[in-house]
Amino acid sequence: MLAAEGEDDVEIENNRSLVNLLNASRLREQEKTSSLSTPLLVEVNHLTRMVKTRCGEKKLLDDINFFIEPCEFVAILGSSGAGKSTLLHALSGICPAAEGEIRINGQNLYEEYDRLRSFIGYVPQDDIVHSDLTVEEIFTYASRLRFPAGTSESIITRRVNEVLEEVKITDQRSVSVKNLSGGQRKRVNIGVELLTKPSLLFLDEATSGLDPDLEKAIMELLEELKQKGSTIIMVTHVTANIRMCDKLVFLTREGQLAFFGSPSEALDYFGVKDFVDIYRKLDMEKNPKSWTEEYKRSAVYRKYRNRIRNRRQQIEHAGEGMEKTTAQLSFFEQWKILTMRYIRLLSRDRKNLLILCLQAFIIPLLLVLAFYHSAPTFKYSGYRSQDLEITQQIVAAGKIEEVQQNIQEEKNRRSFMSNCIALMVFTSIWLGTSNAAREIVKERVIYRRERLAGVRVVPYLLSKIGVLSIISLAQMLLLVSIVAYSLALPKFWPNVLAFFLLSLAGGMMGLVISAIASNSDKALSMVPIVLVPQIILSGALVPITYVKPEYIKVVFYLAVSKWGYELVGGDIVNINSRSALQQPFPALSGNFSAHWSILVLFILFLCSMAIIALLYKDRTT
Ligand SMILES: Nc1ncnc2c1ncn2[C@@H]1O[C@H](COP(=O)(O)OP(=O)(O)OP(=O)(O)O)[C@@H](O)[C@H]1O
Incomplete structure (x- = not known):
């Protein structure tokens, strides 16, 4: 009995303290900030x-x-x-x-x-x-x-x-x-x-x-x-x-x-x-x-x-004390804070920044080393299709063998050059992908916690895309500058833009991987799965015109590299117009201006995929 009375006293005391706490919470609600502890x-x-x-x-x-x-x-x-x-x-x-x-x-x-x-x-x-x-x-x-x-x-x-x-x-x-x-x-x-x-x-x-x-x-x-x-x-x-x-x-x-x-x-x-x-x-x-x-x-x-x-x-009535609402940060404000934090984080990791720069420096240097003599490029291409007159004079002078030799040489040059372009296309996509592949997954615990605290998917993703785009642009400027200067590649700025779009598309693939992968190691193992098809399906190894049956070509259309390779080789650099050959290079002839829009569509599609992957992850983890 005594024990029961003692328990009742404790109960009454507990009730009192609960009411006091709830009243205190209401009073505190009147204070300015909306983030006070409410019992x-x-x-x-x-x-x-x-x-x-x-x-x-x-x-x-x-x-x-x-x-x-x-x-x-x-x-x-x-x-x-x-x-x-x-x-x-x-x-x-x-x-x-x-x-x-x-x-x-x-x-x-x-x-x-x-x-x-x-x-x-x-x-x-x-x-x-x-x-x-x-x-x-x-x-x-x-x-x-x-x-x-x-x-x-x-x-x-x-x-x-x-x-x-x-x-x-x-x-x-x-x-x-x-x-x-x-x-x-x-x-x-x-x-x-x-x-x-x-x-x-x-x-x-x-x-x-x-x-x-x-x-x-x-x-x-x-x-x-x-x-x-x-x-x-x-x-x-x-x-x-x-x-x-x-x-x-x-x-x-x-x-x-x-x-x-x-x-x-x-x-x-x-x-x-x-x-x-x-x-x-x-x-x-x-x-x-x-x-x-x-x-x-x-x-x-x-x-x-x-x-x-x-x-x-x-x-x-205690629920009344919980009516406080917090005015959520706007989309733009969240993006700005996340971007500033991401820049600060990247700037702290100097070694990583150095590696990113070195990649964009060493690879084009190697390209130049490999192609400088074997493919003397357009600048030294003495025999152009429009220089028919010169060719006719040479034929008249009985130098047919020399002409045939030059035609063969030009054929080699053109093929070497298209290889160089293909390698630049793969490099740009690869750099973009590898820059981005770990960027979400490495902070997935932080991301998940911040999502629960109200951070939205789109500003988060855009903060990554914005900063990664700047890195990609810097890398592509280096890549194109070194190759264009050394190999006399024409149309500098259209090339920079094309390679930047390719790198951005690669970055989007990396972000999709990063959004899907459960840890950084898995993300890195997934990178070859998207990059190797870019090499096989670009049309650089096997020209798409030779692919049979026709419906197989659809698979090639799904590779960003195919559109990039044709755009850079066929439209911007225009390998054929600089050739002495009468027959144009079939894979790289025609009008490729629609390819710009296709690259942009690829980027938008992959960006949507990354958003969907993040939203899906939200629901399953
Ligand atoms: N999504 C899931 N599907 C299947 N089994 C699951 C899933 N999530 C948890 N489990 C299982 O449920 C059980 C409880 O997991 P939980 O992590 O809550 O345990 P815990 O008590 O916190 O363990 P520990 O002290 O080791 O951290 C475990 O046997 C775990 O393997």
């Missing part, structure tokens, strides 16, 4: 997640029910593969569960995700920061991207300074993330999420891999954040400081709820002295489902079931 009550109802596997459907989460009160520090525990990360993803709305719901202050998270996501911060296992930027730069760019449109730089600077203090990393503000220790890097990751003062902060193994000292420091940091008004929900394997948490969620190895309650209740319930023993019990004793059934018969379960009923009544 939230999270209800998890019948959460179930299934996936299709080769052996049929598999339940990753099975009817999970619990609730989290405002400003609680909650840990999700269970053996490896129990479904902790899956549960965290479902709770944060990153990967919604198929059945069941999450209610935040009474509002359905999955139905109102766009509005509620500004209350949520999520720190995944992997780093969500660029290692080449300094801590301060990371916080500043993240603030610019996440804060509402129109937020002044002074507010951003103030908040950046506050967070640097909060995560105790002010002294390292000018240090690149790659030079920080593991614990400091974790703090930076957490700091990025704190910038918008999320009311709900989800962390996936924030303390894994840290030494005991750093682990404790991170736990203390999270506890401090809780004191300041955030609810912390964390997946962890480390139990050394788990008593700092208010609640523990234990999962069975088959994704069912084995226990929900405070740390001391957990030790009592499982009858152990150490939290590690709970893991052993869950894995060894009983079948997983019976843990859930036993928990539902327990006093702890009844206690929390009654408490949630009271809470529901209290939060009826």
